[in-house]
Amino acid sequence: MHTLLDALVVLLVFTNLRILGLSRINASIRTVAAQGVLLGLVAAIANAGHLSPRIILIAVVGIAVKGVAFPLMLFRALRAVKIRSEVEPFVGYIPSVLAGVAAFLISLAVAARLPLPVRPASDLLVPTALSTLFVGLFLIVSRKKALSQALGFLVFENGIYAFGVGIAYEAPTMIELGILLDVFVAVFVMGIIVFHIAREFDSIDTTRLAALKE
Amino acid sequence: MSPAGLVPAGGAVLLAPLFLGIIHRTKALFAGRSGPPFLQVYFDGIKLVRKGVVYSGTTSWVFRLAPIAAPASTLTALLLLPQGGFPALVSFPGDFVLFVFLLGTARFLTVLSALDTGSSFEGMGASREAAFSALAEPALLLCLAVAVRESGHLSLSGIVGGMTGAEWQRAGPALALTAVSLLAILLAENARIPVDDPNTHLELTMIHEVMVLDHGGPDLGLILLGQALKLWVMGALVVGMFLPGHTGSPWLDGSLFLAGMLGLAVVIGIVESTIARLKMTRVPQFLVGAGAFAVMALALVMR
Numbered sequence: 001m002h003t004l005l006d007a008l009v010v011l012l013v014f015t016n017l018r019i020l021g022l023s024r025i026n027a028s029i030r031t032v033a034a035q036g037v038l039l040g041l042v043a044a045i046a047n048a049g050h051l052s053p054r055i056i057l058i059a060v061v062g063i064a065v066k067g068v069a070f071p072l073m074l075f076r077a078l079r080a081v082k083i084r085s086e087v088e089p090f091v092g093y094i095p096s097v098l099a100g101v102a103a104f105l106i107s108l109a110v111a112a113r114l115p116l117p118v119r120p121a122s123d124l125l126v127p128t129a130l131s132t133l134f135v136g137l138f139l140i141v142s143r144k145k146a147l148s149q150a151l152g153f154l155v156f157e158n159g160i161y162a163f164g165v166g167i168a169y170e171a172p173t174m175i176e177l178g179i180l181l182d183v184f185v186a187v188f189v190m191g192i193i194v195f196h197i198a199r200e201f202d203s204i205d206t207t208r209l210a211a212l213k214e
Numbered sequence: 215m216s217p218a219g220l221v222p223a224g225g226a227v228l229l230a231p232l233f234l235g236i237i238h239r240t241k242a243l244f245a246g247r248s249g250p251p252f253l254q255v256y257f258d259g260i261k262l263v264r265k266g267v268v269y270s271g272t273t274s275w276v277f278r279l280a281p282i283a284a285p286a287s288t289l290t291a292l293l294l295l296p297q298g299g300f301p302a303l304v305s306f307p308g309d310f311v312l313f314v315f316l317l318g319t320a321r322f323l324t325v326l327s328a329l330d331t332g333s334s335f336e337g338m339g340a341s342r343e344a345a346f347s348a349l350a351e352p353a354l355l356l357c358l359a360v361a362v363r364e365s366g367h368l369s370l371s372g373i374v375g376g377m378t379g380a381e382w383q384r385a386g387p388a389l390a391l392t393a394v395s396l397l398a399i400l401l402a403e404n405a406r407i408p409v410d411d412p413n414t415h416l417e418l419t420m421i422h423e424v425m426v427l428d429h430g431g432p433d434l435g436l437i438l439l440g441q442a443l444k445l446w447v448m449g450a451l452v453v454g455m456f457l458p459g460h461t462g463s464p465w466l467d468g469s470l471f472l473a474g475m476l477g478l479a480v481v482i483g484i485v486e487s488t489i490a491r492l493k494m495t496r497v498p499q500f501l502v503g504a505g506a507f508a509v510m511a512l513a514l515v516m517r
Contacts, residue, residue, distance in 0.1 A: 003386045010387035010514075017506055021499060094502050101506045105513050112517075124387075124514070 002122065005045050009124045012038050012162065013104060016135045019155060020096040023085045025147055029074045032154050036066020039158055043165035046121035062161065065182050070154060077147060091142040103134035120166035129166065132159030157185050219303030223292050230446035231255035231439070233479050240483025255442065262435030270428060272332045280327030281433035284320040285440030288447060291316035296371050297450050298471025299464040307368035310358045314351065317403070317447070320440065321347055328425035339424030342494075346409070346421065349501035350402045353395060356508035360392045361455055363515045374454035388514035391507045393456050397481075398504035400448045402497070404441070407486040409497050449478050 015035040022028045040063030047055045091099070107130035120126055136156025140149050161178045235252040242249025251257075269277065293303040294313045302309075325343055328336040361373040364385055382389060402409040405422030414420045426437050453474035492500055 003383060006387045007390070010391065010510075013510060017503065021503060094499055097499070097502055097506050101509050104510055108513055108517060123517070 005042065005122045006124055008038055008042050008045065009122055009128045012042070012128050013131065016104075016132055016155070017097055017100045019139065019151065020100040020135060021093050023093060025078060025085060025145070025151075026075065028148065028151050029071050029078065032074075032151050032158070033067050033071040035155070035158050036070065037063050039063075039066065039161055039165065042125070042162065046125065046165055049121075058165065062165075066154075066158070066161075070185070074147065074150070081147065089143045089148070091138075096138070096142060099138055100131070100135050103138065104128075104131040107131035107134065122166070125162065125166040129159050129163035132156075132162055135159075154185060157182065216301045216303060216305075219293060219296070219301055222295075222297035222300040223289070223303065226292055226297065226443065226446050226450065227289070227439075229475075230442035231259065233446055233449065233475060234442050236476065236479035237483045237486070240480050241487050244484070244487035255438070259435045259438060262430075262438070263432050265431035267431040267433055270331060273330050273428075276330040277327045277428075278433075280323040280330075281429055281436040281440075284323040284327075285436050285443060287316050287320040287323065288440050288443045291320075292443060292447050292450075294370050295447060295450055295454070296374050297454060298469075299375075299467030302371050305369050305371040309369045309371075310362065310373065311355075313370055314355055314358070317444065318347070318351060320444065324425055324437075327429075331428045333428065336425055336427060339421055342421045343425060346402060346497055346501060349498055349505065350399050353501065353505035353508050354399050354403075356505065356512055357392050357396045357399070360388060360508065360511045360515055363512070364389065370451075374451070385515055388511040389456065391511040391514070393452065395504045395507035395511065396448075396452050396455070398500065398507075400445075400452060401482070401485065402501055402504070403448060404445045406445075406482060408489045408492045409500065411491050446475075449475055453478055 012035060015031050015038065018031050019028055019035075022031065040059045043062055044051075044055065044059040089096070104127065107127040111127040111130055114126060116126065133156055136152050136154070136159055139152025139155055143149055143152060157178075161182075164178045232252060232255070234255045235250070238254065239249045239252060291313050294305070294309050294316075296302040296305075321343065325340045328340040328343075358373065362368060364381055365373050367373055401407070405412055410421040410423070412423065414423060422441075426434065429437055450471075453471060457470065457474050
């Protein structure tokens with residue numbers, strides 16, 4: 001059980017690196033969706049000892065929202081804006097992957113010093129959650145296209161969720177917050193579609209938003 | 215020194231071309247062809263050995279040295295590696311660094327001989343080989359560092375065969391990451407798809423093949439043997455490191471090892487049949503990814 005959980009958590013880290021190295025947006029969306037499904041499984045397995053309807057609900061809703069709903073919405077937005085790949089991010093793909101590795105190493109160091117109220121099911125869960133947070137933030141600041149930034153935000157949210165599920169049976173408010181944030185992300189995704197409808201730039205390159213100043 | 219180490223080394227020299235043959239047959243199977251005979255690589259070798267050699271007037275002794283010294287270097291690396299229950303011929307603490315060094319020497323000599331021809335085409339291949347190996351080599355050393363840390367042995371003899379079921383249970387994810395990374399390095403170092411296509415000659419995107427274009431006859435035969443040996447060495451490292459079962463009986467371990475090598479050849483064949491070659495600009499990314507995996511695995515076991 002422990003090894004299975006560790007394997008899933010390492011797969012989460014792998015999805016982080018994959019998102020950092022991908023230029024194709026549809027592949028990135030699929031990877032984020034896979035990350036959401038993995039998180040749902042982690043939520044269920046990490047709390048297998050205290051499996052209550054609440055935990056199952058968290059896992060199932062997590063998988064449904066992150067693994068199915070978000071990708072569908074994002075793919076729709078993708079079709080609407082007719083872009084296929086992130087061209088020339090602010091930080092290139094190889095440095096991005098290296099930054100992801102650095103984030104993981106820093107997270108390992110930080111997590112070792114982090115005082116937690118309860119011991120999470122896997123020692124790797126907290127560092128992974130922290131590195132997912134870092135990767136999400138990194139994606140938001142290093143990518144130009146609004147859709148990629150939304151993906152970064154989803155990854156960031158996945159990090160918070162991962163942090164929560166590790167100690168889900170102890171901290172219900174944390175989960176409530178996570179779900180609230182999920183709703184917020186959904187609104188955010190809608191916002192992109194709206195942004196597209198209201199586009200005046202023929203592009204969702206956020207660097208062009210500087211032109212708004214005029 | 216243990217003379218029993220000569221058995222697997224001799225076996226490897228005999229079986230390495232067959233390993234290539236199995237890969238070719240797997241690929242043929244996927245493409246719906248019947249494919250070359252399993253022994254085709256041996257036939258090619260015999261054909262080449264019976265031919266004469268032509269040396270260009272612009273080449274020097276470096277060009278003649280490489281076809282002998284590069285396979286010899288790979289063969290020496292092979293002597294450091296225990297295979298299938300047989301001990302290595304030579305074993306001392308830290309020999310894994312020598313192992314990587316010897317593989318690097320083989321590559322260095324091949325690169326030098328490519329540059330020695332004065333052909334700009336071969337120079338292109340040489341520069342690519344050097345650039346990509348600069349990324350693959352640290353990753354390989356990192357993978358070995360993970361194995362050193364996890365098995366607690368500083369020599370290849372301890373590393374190979376040091377991974378039993380207990381290690382897999384304790385550090386399964388880290389070992390899996392290392393295995394994936396090593397497999398990626400194996401494909402890159404041996405000029406296999408997705409990094410290089412061993413079947414392409416005279417294409418502007420190739421790496422390894424272009425470096426040996428000017429070699430002919432027995433020289434080329436030796437180079438082909440060296441390539442087959444290198445693939446075998448790295449394959450034996452991967453199989454030996456990650457095969458969890460070690461019974462202690464040489465025959466059982468030996469057949470288990472050979473089965474592992476057979477499986478690896480089929481896996482390489484499947485990878486080559488199902489994955490397209492990467493764009494040249496994506497190759498560094500592929501190798502950095504392999505390195506990233508190794509770093510993460512190291513961080514996990516050092517924790």
